[in-house]
Amino acid sequence: MKLHVARAGFFTTVQDLGRAGYRASGVSVGGALDPHAMRVANLLVGNNEASAGLELTLGSARLQCDDDRVIAWAGGSFDVQVGGHPVAGGRPALLRKGEELIATAPPDGARAWLVFSGGFDVPVVLGSRSTDFRSNFGGFEGRALRDGDLLNLGKSFPGTGRIAARLLKSHIASWGASNEWSNTRSSHGFLRFIRGAASSQFSHAALSRESFQVTAESDRMGVRLEGAKLMRTEITDLISEAVVPGTIQVPPDGHPILLLGDCQTIGGYPKIAHVISVDLPAAAQLRPGDAVRFAEVTLEQAQQLLLARERDLQRFRIGIRLQTQ
Known part of the structure; x- marks a missing residue:
C-alpha cells in the first residue's frame, strides 16, 4: 500500500526517533525535531512509538492513500483537513482510500508531525528510518519529498484495528491528547537552559x-540568532568537543547558534548553555523573524521537568489502551 504525494510542501521528510549509538562515528542522531510529538501521534493511531512518520515544515502538503488508514498529527498549530473536514492536533482520524489530506502551516509555528497507521516501509539505515538530509541517506531516498512521490506504507499494528473500528461512523475521534499538550509552542515565552562549560567566559547573565531574533539561515542543524552580540570576557584556547541537540554555541561574531537534531557531533565554539x-x-x-528569550534553570529543575513529561506520557499510554479495549 502506498502514500501518494500530490504536493510535498516546503520541506517534508520521513523521520522517526533518530539514530542512537552512532555519534562516535560522526553520525547525527537526527530524527523528529520533536520526538514527543512523534510519540504522541504514533500512540494515537496504534503504532509503535518509534514508527516513522512525516515531519512537515512550513508550506502546504496534499496527500492520499490507496487504502484506509488511521492518521494523527501533533506539534505546531497546523490546519489539517481530511476529506474536507478539519482534524485537530492530538485526535486520530480515518483517512479513506482516495480521500485527500491537506496540511497547511500556520503563520506562527514551523513544524508538525503526521503519522499513518503502519508507519512507512522505507529502508532501515543504521538502525533508523529517519532522513539524514545532509548526508543523503535514510528516509525516502535520503531527501525531502517531492510532488509525485510514492511511499510504501507498513502493515498496521494490532491496536490500529480497534481504533479504526471506532472511527467507522464518526471518522474523527472525540478523544485524544489535549491541544495544550500536543501543541509544542512555548507557553511561557522563554527557552529554558542550564549553563554550559564556557558560561564563565561571558558576562554574567x-x-x-x-532578546534575540531567528535568522533565515536556520534549519534542522540549528537555529541561528541575531541581536545583541555575546562577546567573551575571557579568551582561552578551546578544544573541539562533543555537542548535542540543545547546545548553544557562540562563534566569534557573537551571534549564538542553538543546535537541533541534525547538528554535528563535535564543535569548536564555546558552549555557553544547553536548552x-x-x-x-x-x-x-x-x-x-521570531523573537527568542532565554531563562536559566538548574540541572535538578531540568531533570524534574523531563521526568514529569515522561510520567504524563505514561498516563497517556494507559489512557489510549483504555480507549481502545
Missing part, C-alpha cells in the same frame, strides 16, 4: 538578559 530537553520541541517551532 549575558544570555538571559538579551533543556523539554523545551527543544518549542525550539523546533521557531521560524525566521
Whole structure:
C-alpha cells in the first residue's frame, strides 16, 4: 500500500526517533525535531512509538492513500483537513482510500508531525528510518519529498484495528491528547537552559538578559540568532568537543547558534548553555523573524521537568489502551 504525494510542501521528510549509538562515528542522531510529538501521534493511531512518520515544515502538503488508514498529527498549530473536514492536533482520524489530506502551516509555528497507521516501509539505515538530509541517506531516498512521490506504507499494528473500528461512523475521534499538550509552542515565552562549560567566559547573565531574533539561515542543524552580540570576557584556547541537540554555541561574531537534531557531533565554539530537553520541541517551532528569550534553570529543575513529561506520557499510554479495549 502506498502514500501518494500530490504536493510535498516546503520541506517534508520521513523521520522517526533518530539514530542512537552512532555519534562516535560522526553520525547525527537526527530524527523528529520533536520526538514527543512523534510519540504522541504514533500512540494515537496504534503504532509503535518509534514508527516513522512525516515531519512537515512550513508550506502546504496534499496527500492520499490507496487504502484506509488511521492518521494523527501533533506539534505546531497546523490546519489539517481530511476529506474536507478539519482534524485537530492530538485526535486520530480515518483517512479513506482516495480521500485527500491537506496540511497547511500556520503563520506562527514551523513544524508538525503526521503519522499513518503502519508507519512507512522505507529502508532501515543504521538502525533508523529517519532522513539524514545532509548526508543523503535514510528516509525516502535520503531527501525531502517531492510532488509525485510514492511511499510504501507498513502493515498496521494490532491496536490500529480497534481504533479504526471506532472511527467507522464518526471518522474523527472525540478523544485524544489535549491541544495544550500536543501543541509544542512555548507557553511561557522563554527557552529554558542550564549553563554550559564556557558560561564563565561571558558576562554574567549575558544570555538571559538579551532578546534575540531567528535568522533565515536556520534549519534542522540549528537555529541561528541575531541581536545583541555575546562577546567573551575571557579568551582561552578551546578544544573541539562533543555537542548535542540543545547546545548553544557562540562563534566569534557573537551571534549564538542553538543546535537541533541534525547538528554535528563535535564543535569548536564555546558552549555557553544547553536548552533543556523539554523545551527543544518549542525550539523546533521557531521560524525566521521570531523573537527568542532565554531563562536559566538548574540541572535538578531540568531533570524534574523531563521526568514529569515522561510520567504524563505514561498516563497517556494507559489512557489510549483504555480507549481502545
